[in-house]
Amino acid sequence: MKGYTGKFLRVDMTTGEIRTDTLSEETARKFLGGYGFVAHTLYNEVPEGADPLSPENVLCFWTGPVAGTPVPVSSKYIMGARSPATGFIGFGIASGGPASELKAAGWDGIVITGKADSLKYLYVQNGHAELRDASYLKGKTTWDTEEMIREELSDEEIRVSSIGPAGELLSCLANVTNDRNRQVGRSGMGCVMGSKNLKAIAIRGTGNIEVAHLDELLELCKDLYQRCRGPATEKYRVLGTPANVLVHNRLGCLPTNNFQQGTFDRAEECSGERMLETMVKKVMACPSCPIACDHINVVKEGPWAGAVSSVDYESLELLGPNCGVSDLGAITKAVQLCDTLGIDTISAGVTVSWAMEAYEKGLLTREGTDGLDLRFGNDAAMVEAVRVMCLREGKLGALLADGSARAAERLGKGSEFAMVNKKLEWGAYSLRSLQTATLGFATSVRGACYLRSGSYQPDVKGTVDRYALDRSRGKVVFDGENLYAVIDSMIICKFTRGIYKDNDEFCRVINLVTGWDVTSDELIKTGERIHNMAKLFNVKFGAHRTDDYPPPRAFDEKMYDDVSDGAIILREQYDEALSGYYEERRWTEDGIPTKALLEELGLDVSLGV
Amino acid sequence: MEAKKIIVCDTDKCSGCELCEYVCSIFHEKTVNWSKSRIRHVRIEPTFDIAIACRKCEEPLCIKACPRDAIITMEDGSVKVEKDKCNGCGWCIEACNFGALKLDWDKKVVFACDFCEGEGGPKCVEFCPYDALEFTTLDQVGREAGVKAFKRIIEELE
Structure with a gap:
């Protein structure tokens, strides 16, 4: 093998x-x-x-x-x-x-x-x-x-x-x-x-890595390396993923102040462009990567001088604009705290933004924050909140250490603005102004996630009406999930998805490495099987339709900003889109795989209905 | 006599991808095994990367260090370890200022960069996606450094 x-x-x-x-x-x-x-x-x-x-x-x-x-x-x-x-x-x-x-x-x-x-x-x-x-x-x-x-x-x-x-x-x-x-x-x-x-x-390890057709693989790779230096990856190489800050701000989908708004008036100050100009010391690569997206910030001056971290869009956005913060030094410091003390930057950012909203609404008192003035835009308070959260320190650390959903439970209030699905914090994409994305995030098997289907892409590219939902969006998520399941199982970086001509070339990589003769249809079917296997795990642990919804803010409050003003998700449209997704997946209205589907995929039919 | 050419690494461009190591092992060992690469990537945190191969020293310290005279100089200035004479003691590895020699974990002998002799130039240079590696003469390296320094002065004056 x-x-x-x-x-x-x-x-x-x-x-x-x-x-x-x-x-x-x-x-x-x-x-x-x-x-x-x-x-x-x-x-x-x-x-x-x-x-x-x-x-x-x-x-x-x-x-x-x-x-x-x-x-x-x-x-x-x-x-x-x-x-x-x-x-x-x-x-x-x-x-x-x-x-x-x-x-x-x-x-x-x-x-x-x-x-x-x-x-x-x-x-x-x-x-x-x-x-x-x-x-x-x-x-x-x-x-x-x-x-x-x-x-x-x-x-x-x-x-x-x-x-x-x-x-x-x-x-x-x-x-x-x-x-x-x-x-x-x-x-x-x-x-x-x-x-x-x-x-x-x-x-x-110092052993050999065995590949079926090494010469042919290397020849293909040489070509792929060149493509990795071309237009398909330019965004990642030059500005890195923080290029999204200004793009999303223009589209009114840059989560700001705990997802209340989709634009940030100080977005320029924390843009990818500004970061490259003032913070980035080096752009580094992971092993085997011809792209290099890892923008390493070194803070030279100011209160956060000496801070060093690799800052990507999600981390920057959620610890930055979503907390009302634009200071790249403070953001770099907060990311460093997360990486070194060991918590996820996405969940950290959304948990702090939840606490800021709770504080501004008077649900969380100054005593509850251990004296921290936790309003939106307070850079130093954001950094300190991250630190105490990592170390479970004081009242605030104990409240926030397990994320926003559990913090709201502990506080006994504020769950309506905990921006989570399956108790996992949302990524840095607005819900109401990117509605296909929202369907993809909320149906993700691991909780709110932008990486399971790339469902934000049609919204951002403008190939669908991103302010509304309909039944057809189910197929968008379905197709994305099956392909991404293959990518995540090979495993290759999603930033390379644009360098392959088509799924057949993907297949060729697998076949050259393994010596198999898999077709791209079989590969996509494999992706479907994998995704259903993950879903079956969730079913085993009690998953139902109700777990596939976005947080209440999506349905109950309109956005207010210059671009996406008034945007809201209509519950009946979401219901319809979710049913469309289940239908595409051949799951029941409760999101349970059918026996016929499981049999076709060669999976355990006992949990199917 | 031709001026000697070595592999130089632009540390601003080197991103630490280590593909030079993958490619080197594939061409020399016919398998993927970066521990058997003739070129070595070194990262110093947080932001420094370099890839180093044999520098073709005029008086190679590796040759001096070898107690069994297992290392010889080739016509192009590179060094070659004669496998049947080498017993893997590693004095040459210690002696080299650049860490350009390595010990084969399986065969227990030392190996060095042969600049992909007969292949029309080093494969690591050919494959480097960042154009960080160059197979060039020291004359050219010096000239380019001068141009770079001068450009910086001009930029500062402007």
């Missing part, structure tokens, strides 16, 4: 037992890798009713067939588990060294269960794996953890995926960081690591 090692590690944190298991070709062909393997593993192995923070929860780390090959931006891995944030399927994908190193060390993935009696880290090196004492890493930041493990093992080439203090403190927002700037960000995978007393996974 080329492209795969055909092996994965099983680690029992409770007993310390580590063994190698076999990955069958049947599983590989059916679920491809990455997202597919996560859905397959979790569905089959997480016991019914298992609490996300219990030893029974299964935490997996998977690569895909292309990791370690010269395919552009292919060194990517996924971590998955039942999410402590949503209660449904949780996962996050990160670029960086750990993926290719694991392949070179001899395994495609790692499946972790149980809970260690003290803090440990997993060290994997060329056919050898062991749990090592991590007590000296307790409370350390992710950046320090990487350095300290390399120092302990005297090997600078070791790649580390670790959690910060927030993960140890079991924050539902906790992420996993590798290579300093890359994160398994969403749905609390760092929290699950913390619950297993697993501080880090450190990997070093």
Whole structure:
């Protein structure tokens, strides 16, 4: 089996037992890798009713067939588990060294269960794996953890995926960081690591990566590298994703002040253009990436001098304009706190903006904020709120540490403006002025998510009426999800999606790596199977139609700004669009896959109706 | 005699993608294995990247260090490790100022950049997506540095 090692590690944190298991070709062909393997593993192995923070929860780390090959931006891995944030399927994908190193060390993935009696880290090196004492890493930041493990093992080439203090403190927002700037960000995978007393996974491999048709693959890759330097990726290379700030501001879909508005009067001050001019010291790449989108900010002067972090659109927007903040120094600092202390920037930004709205509405008092003047636009208060949230410090930290939905529950008020779906915070796209996006975000299996279907694209490109919904939008989300499921299972970077001529060329990459002869229709069907497997996991944990709705603000309040003034989602239109989506998916009106569909996809029909 | 050409890296352009390492291993080892690349990427956090290969030193310290005379100089100025003489002691690796030599994890012998002899130039240079690598003479490197410095002065004056 080329492209795969055909092996994965099983680690029992409770007993310390580590063994190698076999990955069958049947599983590989059916679920491809990455997202597919996560859905397959979790569905089959997480016991019914298992609490996300219990030893029974299964935490997996998977690569895909292309990791370690010269395919552009292919060194990517996924971590998955039942999410402590949503209660449904949780996962996050990160670029960086750990993926290719694991392949070179001899395994495609790692499946972790149980809970260690003290803090440990997993060290994997060329056919050898062991749990090592991590007590000296307790409370350390992710950046320090990487350095300290390399120092302990005297090997600078070791790649580390670790959690910060927030993960140890079991924050539902906790992420996993590798290579300093890359994160398994969403749905609390760092929290699950913390619950297993697993501080880090450190990997070093020097073996060969086996590819079926290496010469042909390299020839194709040479061409793909050139395309990665062309117009399809220019946005990512030059301004990086923060290019979206001014674009979205013009379209009235730049979430501002906790999604109340779609334009920000100081957008220029925190635009991608301004950031490149005043903050960016270097644009860096992940391993195997010919694009380089990672804009590293170094703050030279002012109150945030010395702050360093990689700032992308989502982080910038949600910690910036969505909190009424335009100071790029403060934003850079807040992102650094999130990355090093270990929480997801998206959830962090939306949780702070929720707290700011609660504060301005008088629901959260100054006593409740430990004296912090938490109004929109207060840069220093935003940064401090992020810090206490990461460390669960004081009243405010305790309130916010697990995200906005739980903060509203604890406060007993403000849930109507907690901008979440399945209790996971919304990405940096307005709901009411990007309504196809909203359907895609709200139906996402892992909670509010822009990465599951790219459903914002037709709205932003103007190929649909973005201020209204109808039944046909279901197909937009359906098509996007199936293709993205393939991309996330291979796993390659979504920023390369524009460099491929068509799905056939995608297919050619998989076939050259694996030696298979898959057609693009089969591949898209595989994407559909994978997505349904993930959905079945959610059904197993009680998902219904009611879980696929946006927060109340979408239906109950009109936007007020210059561009999208008065925009609102009509509930009956959303109902219709959601039914259209279910129909396209061949799910029932309650969002449950039908037996006929599951049979056709070769999945367990017992949960179907 | 032709002026010697080496692989130089523009650290402003190098993004740390490591594709030079992938490509090098594919051409030399017929498999993907970046630990066997003749060129080495080094990152110093937070914002510095460079890729380094053999510098074709006039009096190579690696040759001096080798107790078994396993390293010889080639006509183009590169060094070659004779595999049957090398016993993997690694003194040459220690001696090299640039970290340009590496030990093969499997064969336990040292290897060095051969500038893709017979291939019409180094493959890492050909594949580098960022045009950060150049196969050039020291004369040209010096000239380009001068032009760059002068351009900066002009920009500042303007």
